[in-house]
Amino acid sequence: MCDCIEPKEIHLHVDNPNEDVSPVMVYLSIPASPNYWVVARLVVSGIGAFLALTYEDIDDLKISLTEALSNAIEHGYRDSGKEGRVAIVFSIEDDRITVSVVDRGKGFDIAAMALEEDENALSSSEFGLFLMKNLSDKLEIQSSVDMGTKVVIVKSGDLSTTSI
Secondary structure (H helix, E strand, C coil), X not given: CCCCCCCCCCEEEEECCCCCCCCEEEEEEEECCHHHHHXXXXXXXXXXXXXXXXXXXXXXXXXXXXXXXHHHHHHHXXXXXXCCEEEEXXXXXXXXXXEEXXXXXXXXXXXXXXXXXXXXXXXXXXXXXXXXXXXXXXXXXXXXXXXXXXXXXXXXXXXXXXXX
8 A cells, every 4th residue: 555645636737827927827736635745846946946046035935825725725724624735925026936735724813912022922723823924034924813824934035037
């Protein structure tokens, strides 16, 4: 018997209708399972290498992406009883890369969330948000109860030297 993961659909699409205009969009849709995180991490690594980002910036994006995926699965789908999908959108512009992670899980009340600034005072469930916030140049979280969550991670830099 094979101990490999059960095959499920993975969708990848690149959109750049006008090569002279930013942004270039890369769309990835994966099953909400940790088994598929490696696919998302490989995509962000490939994009980062192509854009000549530093290894540190690529690692920051991979860690932030992994935390966002973990939250989508743990808090979005785990107790819902449904198998879900996670959409990841990479938007590449001259001065930034934006990674959006979207789930249609149970969502949460953002107003009830207070993120501590002191990492020693964080609960285990807040540590991933703390990491994402500190490894990105900008972090946005949008969520509605029973509607899902969108995490937007922005890493800035001069990407204009690379032609896509």
